[in-house]
Amino acid sequence: PEYCAIISDKPTTAAKPHLVDIQEGNFDFGVLQRAVASRKLCGIDEVYASSEILDAVEKQSVPEPGQVIIDLRDEECYEREPLSLVGNSTLNIPFYKLNRAFAELDANQQYLLYCDRGVMSRLHAAHLCAEGYANVKVYQPAQ
16 A cells, blocks of 8 residues: 555656656666565455554544654655644654654653654554554544
C-alpha cells in the first residue's frame, strides 16, 4: 500500500518517453532487485490483521493540557502550515527520524503523533506501542 508521506504532490500523469528514459538511466536496478528479493509475502488476512492493530492505537481529537504534539511532517510542511494549539507544545520530528529520536525523549511525558492524513501517525504510534512505549497516542483533529 501507499502511505501518505511518500505520495507525490505533483505526480506525472503524461510523461514524455524520452524524459522517462533519461531518469531510468539514473536508476539503480540493483536496489530494486534487492527489494524484490527481500520482500515479505503475506496473505490478505495478515494485511487485515495489521490494519486492526493500527485501529487499536488510541486517538485524540483534542489534546489535553501538557501533552506534547510530535508533528511527523517534513520541516517545510511544518513551517508552512503550523499547528495552532493552546496549552500544548509541538516538536517537528519527521517520520523517518522518529524511531531514533523517540528513545531520547522524556519517558514521563505523554506524546501525540500528528500527520496530515493520520496514516503515518497511526503506523508509527502502533510501532512504538509494540516496542513497549505507553506514552504515545495519535492526534487526529476533528475535520
